[in-house]
Amino acid sequence: MMNKTSTRTLTIGAIAAVGVLALATPAHAESEVSEPASFTSAFTVMATPDQVVNPDGVVTPGQEGATGTFTFRVNSELEIICYDITLNGVSGDYQSPAKTATHIHQAAAGQPGPPRIAFPNPSPVGDGPRTSSGCLQGPFTTGIMANGVDTGDGFTLAQLESGQSGFAADSHTASYTAGVVRGQLTAVPVGGVDTGAGGAAGQADAAGIVIGSLAFAGAAAVGGVVLHRRRHLDAR
Secondary structure, X not given: OEEEOOOOEOOOOOOOOHHHHXXXXXXXXXEEOOOOOOOOEEEEEEEEHHHOEOOOOOEOOOOOOOEEEEEEEEEXXXXXXXXXXXXXXXXXXXXXXXXXXXEEEEOOOOOOOOEEEEEOOOXXXXXXXXXXXXXXXXXXXXXXXXXXXXXXXXXXXXXXXXXXXXXXXXXXXXXXXXXXXXXXXXXXXXXXXXXXXXXXXXXXXXXXXXXXXHHHOOOHHHOOOOOOOOOOEEEO
């Protein structure tokens, strides 16, 4: 398992020299970046164990009593997605064939689907709340290959915005490999009185979006997310 706290490009493997870097770095590798000044859309997810399905589409409940709250803020013009993820009641280590165990899948409710974006796993691993937040800029990779192509290859945030109901967020553990919790993305307003941000669409204060999104999802109990806290990337 690899843990790091930085804003460096998320790539796998050591690169010996800059000359080799140009040849060896994947053509598509997302970077952790600073939060943009505006967003084009925002989404929230209330993830629960009963929404989990296995790769065959069979309902495979995750960990009883576990919950997950995912808030995503998107700037599709810059290809940046900012995330705030909180898992509660989750035990055990993460496990996934992807490069991390926390994802957005292109999958309608009750259906399986490929991961399109892999996020740093919420930490710390233990019995308490696990959190992860930051911003990633595409192109995106997942580490899962389908027909010789990474399932994140070619995926854009404009696709996410145009079909959010067909996307789900989840996380996977060693005991619940199909998913410990899962939930569908739901669009929430960007700015304006609906989120308490007080700005026009696309010009919202990030903290206001997060607070409004959590309230929209009924997740006030997991509030207190600090947007600019240090991000710990736990990649398997």
